[in-house]
Amino acid sequence: MKKLLFVGISLLLLVVAVGCSKSESVDGDGQKNITMWVHVSDENEEGKVYQKRVEVFNKEYASDHVEAKIEFIPRSGNGGGYEDKVNAALTTSTLPDVITLDGPNTAAYAKSGVISPLDEYVKDQDDLLPSIKQQGTYQDKLYAIGVSESSVGIYYNKKMLQEAGVDLKTLPTVDSPWTWTQFLELCKTLTDKYKKPSIDMQLQAKDEMLTYALTPFVWSAGGDLISKDGKKADGVFNQAATVEAMDFIQTMLKKGYTTRTPVKQAFETEKYPMKFSGVWTVTDLKTNFPEVEYGVMPYPVSPNTKKLVSPSGSWQFAMTQTSENKEWSAKLVDWMTNKESNIELSRSIAALPVRFSSEEVMSKEFSEQMNVFMKQLKETGHARPVTPAYPQVTRAFQQAVDDISFYDQNHDIQKVLDARAKEMQTAVDKAN
Incomplete structure (x- = not known):
């Protein structure tokens, strides 16, 4: 997990009316295409885990004629790159179905209508650590789920x-x-x-x-x-x-x-x-x-x-308001943050799990130092303010x-x- 950076959300988030996505959600033969943007490179360990999990998702739901496609848009040293593309997509109504966002940005994205609530689709929220639910919730609705935790x-x-x-x-x-x-x-x-x-x-x-x-x-x-x-x-x-x-x-x-x-x-x-x-x-x-x-x-x-x-919180997955396949988009968000994804990411990089179920597994594999972080997080973690x-x-x-x-x-x-x-x-x- 690289050092946390934060880039202030562009004023575009406060003024742009989000329109319908221009991407084709269903092609001619009924195939449902779910698009996803992530803020890391496909060459680093985190990106490799994301790619692998998307591939497994596609195999799991091939019979449902669903295919998820991931696009890697690495952030630059000052936090640009990824956020720049998200802001540009807001002006042209070309957002994908699923995006990643930093934890403190939840409220601004939610208030601006960029992302959509997940409560209707994600039912196993009791497995999420309290700090993860806290950072992803705005006005009593869950809008995003952390891919990993930090401390x-x-x-x-x-x-x-x-x-x-x-x-x-x-x-x-x-x-x-x-x-x-x-x-x-x-x-x-x-x-x-x-x-x-x-x-x-x-x-x-x-x-x-x-x-x-x-x-x-x-x-x-x-x-x-x-x-x-x-x-x-x-x-x-x-x-x-x-x-x-x-x-x-x-x-x-x-x-x-x-x-x-x-x-x-x-x-x-x-x-x-x-x-x-x-x-x-x-x-x-x-x-x-x-x-x-x-x-x-x-x-x-x-x-x-x-x-x-x-402290707690890191990057999250969320479903965009413009997604035309919200059920499958939410399922992809849930998939990328589920127990198996958590465990695979934790084994690849120094990332703390976001779920109690994955923490039970990783606590047996973590080093002494990582378990100190996990115990401190689980018992005392506090998210930064969720405010626009x-x-x-x-x-x-x-x-x-x-x-x-x-x-x-x-x-x-x-x-x-x-x-x-x-x-x-x-x-x-x-x-x-």
Whole structure:
């Protein structure tokens, strides 16, 4: 699973009226053609799994005269390519029957009439992890199903921690997480020992990684980005809980435990003893840095609440509103996210399952590190806000983190949050 990126949805989604698809859904001999676009290359492992699952789908339903066709449209480094083609198809009414979309985009696509509800067709929703249902639901209707799950944790170099006098048996677990205070003490021990940052928190990121990885600190403190009904940001994002979470991040910077300008691949090359990163780093370490002996610990928690919260969500499959074969299109969405597809993808890349049934199988095959991620996700996973205003909300959050990082310029946390909350509120008001 590669690092999460987010590209704001084009305003086309808010203004284009989606018309009928121009693709032929039924040909002359009664063959039903289901078209699907995906955001990855057919040359990477994820794309190969998608291709294989489509081929098996076609064999399974050949007697029903149904054929699914997959088109690979890889995203560029800045997230373009795939989204550009989706937006272009909106203007020309040439969307396929099934598309992939990033989790936070659900509300915007649903509100704009780009995707259609799945509830009428997908009946085994109880098997889906709560975090998957949360990210794919808008106004109490399920619009999309995640193809895999993801999470973030703290990677640690076993050898470097032991050399600093840390007993690995005392490290936190999902059942017994550390508070931010305890984590700061560990960071002090490591920074004192190695005379360099103890962890790369990826604060240099200018993309969705900041929101994805850092929002759980806000949630742990009892805060949120916007209200549950999606109508209020000012008075929510800038409340005391968010100040507490941002103060923890700022303290990490002030004390030199982390940095905005980390050494490239500092953890992987054993320069920093810890790294804050997602499940995708498991694959990177296995493939490119197999000599690194590492473990994974869960998020530290607010000392006030002691509540462990972790991020969740990744890319999803959805059926477009323009599909003329909704029953079969929904069946393809269900197929691409079913137990067998989940297991095959998990075995091919470091991807967490989206279903309880597939998790039961993979938990026996996963490494110790992957099972930490799975347990944390299953018990504490929290989806990002499902709101049509998400592109503006996430940008404001990222800018707030960037603002408080410049603590030497006397950026007062409360003032920063007040300003960014107003930006969020403006976007939320327009979206509603």
